[in-house]
Amino acid sequence: MVNQVRFVRRDKVDKYTNIKVKLISIVAAFFIMSLFLIMLKINPKDAFIGMIKGAFGSPLRIRQTTIKAVPLIITSLGILTAFKMKFWNIGGEGQILMGAFGASILALFYNGFNSTTLLLLMALSAAVFGGLYALISAVLKIYFKTNETIVTLMLNYIALKFITYLQYGPWKDKKALGFPKIANFPDKALLPNLLGVNVGWIIALILIILVYIFMNHTKKGYEIAIIGESINTARYAGINIKAVTILCVFLSGALCGITGFIQSSGVNGTLSVEIAGGVGYTAIIIAYLSNLKEPFILIVSVLFAALLQGSSYIETSLKIPNSAALILQSLILFCILSSEIFTTYRLKFKD
């Protein structure tokens, strides 16, 4: 029975099939999610309409969705930079935290500048901290061939424990009546608003363009892509693999670090352990679903932000746990992953 069906390579892969297959798989994901919701005696129609309402139903909600999209966009760009080189950086979470830490040192202790200078220095410090934190895995990989997936992941937990230590220990706000939180940033260390949302969204848009230009129109960006495609080709072409790897991973971490800066200065008002909140992991999915193409990152991030915002809305209105968003995300990913084979292969039934 099983041998009756087999995969046959398509003669040519056209864009149309690719898009068709992707769309079908997203529909399939929503279908499976509906079944799951029905099993839990929740009307899927209410849930999905509630999500759309929660994400785009009012100007306030649209602003909330934008605020959620910004960290996803910037972190996904960071992840994309590393993934292009087939360097599996799944340490976005830790790099965001360390970036936020870098920004907080200035905001809390060395803030004797005017607001603009201070914010610029904070962004720079966040990028450097995030970048250097990511570099640990690159250096270990270059010199000891250590698997970067596990190292970056372990560094997430280490960063989390470190920030927890600060929050419960030396940086604990004495004025917070024993509540474990870090003191709020002074006003001049907070990102200003534009159209009701912190300027992070402008930074995100600029970064998309910059990363696009860097990856597609500069020599270094091209070298990163070549190393990703074939390390032997890169070696043969005389590319300095160590130097390019270090640059690429540093940039990847620096972008994640900037996310940390925006989250602490623009959203949270201070450093806290919750600042990354799973963004580093969601960004991996976004980078993958965007097919590692910068413009798609924008679209997919906004959709995912809508998903997150929508699911936190239905949590209060329909009492559906907001982890529904995680399930739906992974279902979309499963379906897209399963569909991939159908873009290059088709099923053939034996007669």
Place this chain on the structure above:
Amino acid sequence: MTSFLHATIIAGTPLFLSTLGEILNEKAGNLNLGVEGMMLMGAVAGFLAAKGTNNAFLAILCSILFGCIGALIYAFLTITLRANQTVTGLALTIFGSGISSFIGQNLSGKVVPDRVKYFLSPIKLPLLGDIPFLGKVFFTQDIIVYFSYILAFAAAFYFYKTRIGLNLKAVGENPYAADAVSINVALYKYVNILAGGALCGLSGGYLSLIYVPAWQNNITSGRGWIAVALVIFAAWNPCKALLGAYLFGGLDIIGFRIQDGFISKYFLDMLPYLVTIIILTLFSFKRSKKNSPPKFLGLPYFREER
């Protein structure tokens, strides 16, 4: 000291179970990064079953079953549909953590029923349990710990002394060659990945039913990932995995034990993760032929393109 070592074994057991689960995956040539997800699925299912049925046996069975379901998704995607293994594994982890916190939403802080707890409490083995020191540490444990001892040796026997173990090795090293001598590659992969999922589910169930034993969100807190690293530390050898798991079990609980204010608890909590990186680095550096990964690890097998 005795009680510390006793607790080390308990903390190490879930790590061992999931490490062995990942070894089964990797021996079949599949890098499964969904260990954490399968553990979470097993943990929540086991806990829910314990609450619902009051029956320890059913609870454990449910853990195993849910681990298998997670593994089945992964296996179908990566074997039959040849999806990218790294991303599928990550998706499985996200799926598992989503499912577990979705289902476990209202369970936070609830404890395992006494009847189940009693059934899974330590049992002193006759004779062996009377050995001074060792008896206390190794042979006054719950049934799953005993099961894990047997499992370590059974797995070693399976990998190194049986025909099917040898075939499994062939599947991981070179599926094309294995297929040529009429080994059913897909079947070997499916069976071993499902067995691996069962172990990961059991490991999750161990956490929620015995180790904690109550429900808390994200109960695994990265243990699945440590297991993935432990596989490299153990060089794909089940007996070394047992030792490695106990070592990390010790690191896991050291933060609880040493609380004299000399060094912050949070720094001690970093230890398992930090040591993982250090050990991984040391082992990657001096990689010999004997402890290198299966050649086709992480690569899909296209039978049609032989």
